[in-house]
Amino acid sequence: MYKGIAGSEGIGIGKAVLIEEHEINVEAKKVTDMDGEIARLQKAIEKFVADTTEMAARMDETVGKKDADILRGHIQMLQDPMLEEQISALMLNEKITAEMAVDQVLEQTAEMFAQIPDELLQQRATDFRDIKTRMLKILMGIEDVDISQVPSGTVLVARDLTPSMTAGINPDNIAGILTEVGGRTSHSAILARAMEIPAVLSIENICSIVKNGDEVVLDGTSGEAVVNPDEETVTRFEKMYQEHQNEKALLKAYAGQPSMTKDGTRVELVCNIGKPEDAKKAVECDGEGIGLFRTEFLFMDRDSIPTEEEQFEAYKTAAETMKGKPVIIRTLDIGGDKAIPYLGLEEEENPFLGFRAIRFCLKRKDIYETQLKALVRASAFGKIKIMVPLVTGVDELRQVKVMVADIMKEYDKEGVAYNKNIEIGVMMETPAACMMADALAKEAAFFSIGTNDLTGYTMAVDRGNAKVAYLYSTYNPAVLRAIKRIIECGKKEGIMVGMCGEAAADSKLIPLLLAFGLDEFSVSGTSVLKTRKIISDCDVEECKALADKVMKCVTEEEVLELLK
Numbered sequence: 001m002y003k004g005i006a007g008s009e010g011i012g013i014g015k016a017v018l019i020e021e022h023e024i025n026v027e028a029k030k031v032t033d034m035d036g037e038i039a040r041l042q043k044a045i046e047k048f049v050a051d052t053t054e055m056a057a058r059m060d061e062t063v064g065k066k067d068a069d070i071l072r073g074h075i076q077m078l079q080d081p082m083l084e085e086q087i088s089a090l091m092l093n094e095k096i097t098a099e100m101a102v103d104q105v106l107e108q109t110a111e112m113f114a115q116i117p118d119e120l121l122q123q124r125a126t127d128f129r130d131i132k133t134r135m136l137k138i139l140m141g142i143e144d145v146d147i148s149q150v151p152s153g154t155v156l157v158a159r160d161l162t163p164s165m166t167a168g169i170n171p172d173n174i175a176g177i178l179t180e181v182g183g184r185t186s187h188s189a190i191l192a193r194a195m196e197i198p199a200v201l202s203i204e205n206i207c208s209i210v211k212n213g214d215e216v217v218l219d220g221t222s223g224e225a226v227v228n229p230d231e232e233t234v235t236r237f238e239k240m241y242q243e244h245q246n247e248k249a250l251l252k253a254y255a256g257q258p259s260m261t262k263d264g265t266r267v268e269l270v271c272n273i274g275k276p277e278d279a280k281k282a283v284e285c286d287g288e289g290i291g292l293f294r295t296e297f298l299f300m301d302r303d304s305i306p307t308e309e310e311q312f313e314a315y316k317t318a319a320e321t322m323k324g325k326p327v328i329i330r331t332l333d334i335g336g337d338k339a340i341p342y343l344g345l346e347e348e349e350n351p352f353l354g355f356r357a358i359r360f361c362l363k364r365k366d367i368y369e370t371q372l373k374a375l376v377r378a379s380a381f382g383k384i385k386i387m388v389p390l391v392t393g394v395d396e397l398r399q400v401k402v403m404v405a406d407i408m409k410e411y412d413k414e415g416v417a418y419n420k421n422i423e424i425g426v427m428m429e430t431p432a433a434c435m436m437a438d439a440l441a442k443e444a445a446f447f448s449i450g451t452n453d454l455t456g457y458t459m460a461v462d463r464g465n466a467k468v469a470y471l472y473s474t475y476n477p478a479v480l481r482a483i484k485r486i487i488e489c490g491k492k493e494g495i496m497v498g499m500c501g502e503a504a505a506d507s508k509l510i511p512l513l514l515a516f517g518l519d520e521f522s523v524s525g526t527s528v529l530k531t532r533k534i535i536s537d538c539d540v541e542e543c544k545a546l547a548d549k550v551m552k553c554v555t556e557e558e559v560l561e562l563l564k
């Protein structure tokens with residue numbers, strides 16, 4: 001049994017196809033026919049563009065436009081006139097082959113990006129190395145395994161999955177993926193989940209262990225894989241596979257159904273998204289609205305602040321896609337672990353307790369006003385609600401309300417259309433907001449509980465510190481009390497209370513949340529049907545009886561004993 005990181009859930013059973021990394025040795029050679037060599041380079045670039053365009057088109061169908069655009073970006077990167085100029089100048093000056101020049105220039109460019117202490121820009125280094133490898137293979141006539149042609153029931157085994165490799169995947173033929181590197185948020189994991197292919201990542205030396213044609217079974221939920229399993233193991237995995245398939249088929253029955261408990265309590269089941277295009281996915285997954293649009297993604301992976309127009313288009317797209325269903329848009333939540341280099345924020349000793357989210361926005365009102373203006377304008381196109389992150393007291397909420405009121409006055413003068421009743425709510429994710437929940441509920445239009453942060457801040461735990469990670473648990477009675485208090489305070493003032501942290505999709509916690517009276521559950525698209533099923537299996541009175549017992553628990557262990 002090999003243990004790795006659970007990258008994408010599901011059971012995979014199949015035969016291994018090893019995606020080998022060819023040794024690419026660029027020979028040092030002098031060129032005599034330089035015109036011919038430059039023509040060879042041009043032909044290779046043309047082939048790269050044609051192949052990539054075709055792969056991106058295929059990827060549009062399998063994983064969606066967003067990821068296909070990463071590949072289209074590779075074309076732009078390679079066709080950058082400066083880069084092409086650099087490659088041909090090096091060839092001419094040094095009289096070297098196209099391979100040598102491509103290798104040197106693209107490696108230098110990748111190295112430059114790799115040095116920048118920013119995760120997103122470092123990702124460009126991977127992109128440039130991917131482009132370099134593919135260009136060298138074209139120039140040297142090296143053919144890779146054609147992933148699009150592998151037989152049904154294939155388990156792909158690779159060091160890592162690059163975007164260009166993934167482009168060829170036909171999800172119907174791939175039973176699973178094993179890799180040597182990558183974590184849950186790596187590109188390969190995100191793509192595997194998007195295609196619903198079970199994946200276990202970061203298994204040490206897996207490419208040396210597995211041979212082509214080996215039998216492989218894997219569990220993408222527990223992160224386990226077995227190579228050439230014995231009969232008993234195969235039977236066990238086949239049983240788990242069947243159970244998983246049955247569960248998936250069963251869940252389909254919940255599509256189009258109301259989100260309602262056994263005894264008829266209706267709740268809202270909405271989705272978390274990061275990009276306007278994700279709203280389409282939310283609709284496909286049967287989400288009843290958007291409970292959290294993390295707008296910081298619009299600010300990431302670029303070199304400047306998105307303009308009011310760009311933001312307006314993004315919010316309008318999400319609102320129109322949801323056709324009048326609620327779309328809760330969280331205003332800029334940066335800082336902490338979400339750095340945006342071009343904003344020039346200083347390094348802080350305690351970034352999670354520092355200049356982030358609403359604290360940053362209220363100091364950089366120029367940036368915040370642009371976002372609020374775009375939001376207010378987009379409110380004319382759907383049911384947009386504004387949510388303020390990391391609130392610690394009513395004064396922050398009031399300041400946002402004043403800013404929105406001023407924008408509305410300006411729009412009235414200019415005759416710009418907007419929704420006069422746009423709701424402004426609070427993301428409840430700090431202990432201070434929890435303590436002030438009674439007061440906040442009087443001034444906020446709604447609450448949404450951010451359990452990811454609320455858990456960390458309530459338990460005073462730095463999630464990056466492995467020594468204290470055991471304390472980071474939403475099952476801790478302290479966190480449960482905080483959640484209960486927030487819901488009760490909201491209910492007392494008659495406002496909607498939702499939850500957009502990971503806990504909203506937690507099967508153990510859903511009965512408690514229903515007992516407390518949570519109105520809205522905001523989960524990832526792939527969790528919608530599962531969450532609806534769990535809700536449908538609950539009876540509120542039974543949940544309340546369970547909650548009474550759970551809330552008497554004083555340790556996490558006692559809580560878990562009851563919830564299991």
Ligand code: PEP
Pocket residue numbers: 292294333429449450451452453454500501502
């Ligand atoms: C949360 O804190 O629970 C949350 C949903 O926000 P984020 O994970 O973006 O901080």
Ligand code: MG
Pocket residue numbers: 429450452453
């Ligand atoms: Mg948060």
